[in-house]
Amino acid sequence: MSRERYWRAISIDSITPEYFPSVALFLKTSGNYVLYKDPDRMFTLADFSRLERTYTEFLYVRSGDMEVLNDFMESTMAEMLARNDLSSIAKGRILYQTSVNCVIDMFESPETTANLLRCRNLVQNILQYVASDPHVLDSLKTVVDNNFYIFTHSVQVAALSLLIHERLFELAPDEMIDVGIGSLLHDYGMTFITNEVLEKNDALSDIEYWKVKQHTREGYDYLKHCGNYGEIVLNIVRYHHERYDGNGYPTGLKGDNIPRSGQVAAICDVYSALIMDRPQRKANTHADAIKIMLDEAKSGAFNIELFNKFVDIINETSTT
Numbered sequence: 001m002s003r004e005r006y007w008r009a010i011s012i013d014s015i016t017p018e019y020f021p022s023v024a025l026f027l028k029t030s031g032n033y034v035l036y037k038d039p040d041r042m043f044t045l046a047d048f049s050r051l052e053r054t055y056t057e058f059l060y061v062r063s064g065d066m067e068v069l070n071d072f073m074e075s076t077m078a079e080m081l082a083r084n085d086l087s088s089i090a091k092g093r094i095l096y097q098t099s100v101n102c103v104i105d106m107f108e109s110p111e112t113t114a115n116l117l118r119c120r121n122l123v124q125n126i127l128q129y130v131a132s133d134p135h136v137l138d139s140l141k142t143v144v145d146n147n148f149y150i151f152t153h154s155v156q157v158a159a160l161s162l163l164i165h166e167r168l169f170e171l172a173p174d175e176m177i178d179v180g181i182g183s184l185l186h187d188y189g190m191t192f193i194t195n196e197v198l199e200k201n202d203a204l205s206d207i208e209y210w211k212v213k214q215h216t217r218e219g220y221d222y223l224k225h226c227g228n229y230g231e232i233v234l235n236i237v238r239y240h241h242e243r244y245d246g247n248g249y250p251t252g253l254k255g256d257n258i259p260r261s262g263q264v265a266a267i268c269d270v271y272s273a274l275i276m277d278r279p280q281r282k283a284n285t286h287a288d289a290i291k292i293m294l295d296e297a298k299s300g301a302f303n304i305e306l307f308n309k310f311v312d313i314i315n316e317t318s319t320t
């Protein structure tokens with residue numbers, strides 16, 4: 001297990017003073033994790049103020065403590081989102097960070113019914129949040145990143161896909177849940193690719209690129225075999241790298257033969273990848289990401305009409 005996987009980030013906004021499970025909390029300073037609070041001591045209002053004064057956004061817990069913490073976070077999430085004393089950014093940070101922690105578990109065992117239920121519950125909360133907050137995208141970028149690219153990216157794609165579906169299409173509640181779950185799991189097939197390829201900083205060889213491209217097929221095959229996942233979920237996993245002009249993968253489907261949920265996921269996928277830091281480059285600004293995607297859309301990557309609507313929604317919901 002890599003060192004980073006041992007630690008999980010918790011947004012300090014989600015730590016309600018005098019009311020938090022008794023787990024040890026750590027601060028990350030110069031790459032080291034230093035004990036901030038031992039399990040027996042209560043997290044107090046003074047702690048909260050001190051951390052706020054030093055602009056600390058995240059504390060860390062040992063991954064072994066996550067089960068109890070996830071239970072706590074996920075069961076109090078709806079309550080947290082309804083609080084008037086928390087800013088929209090703070091709510092987004094709590095929600096996205098809790099979702100990242102849930103996706104980590106989902107990727108470890110997507111066949112577990114308990115994980116699927118947790119995931120449904122979170123998707124419901126994300127949906128409620130994206131539907132009710134006018135600046136819902138402002139907090140997307142504040143999710144702690146470190147080595148959790150794929151998980152953070154998955155949560156971003158889910159929030160974006162849900163937002164687009166909520167604004168543009170009228171789906172039944174269960175279908176919306178499936179859009180969220182499919183988006184959270186769209187890159188699940190990446191778990192079949194070796195770290196050596198995933199963490200490579202140089203350009204990939206043809207064989208390596210071919211392997212990476214298999215993640216759509218492998219994710220689809222695995223999740224289909226699980227038997228827990230419906231058509232919308234599987235479509236998103238399978239088709240999120242198809243291009244509107246038919247030059248995508250894995251099947252080369254063209255135009256509106258690509259299921260709509262797959263088309264939306266493709267757009268959200270590229271946007272999320274562009275606005276995040278990658279080993280080879282810094283994150284693009286929102287405006288640059290849209291510019292790059294517009295060129296892509298003109299070259300046939302996306303349904304241009306859908307892309308334009310996506311841009312309108314992103315511009316409306318993001319002030320940064």
Ligand SMILES: [Fe+2]
Binds near residue numbers: 186
């Ligand atoms: Fe992908």
Ligand SMILES: [Fe+2]
Binds near residue numbers: 153157186187269
């Ligand atoms: Fe992706």
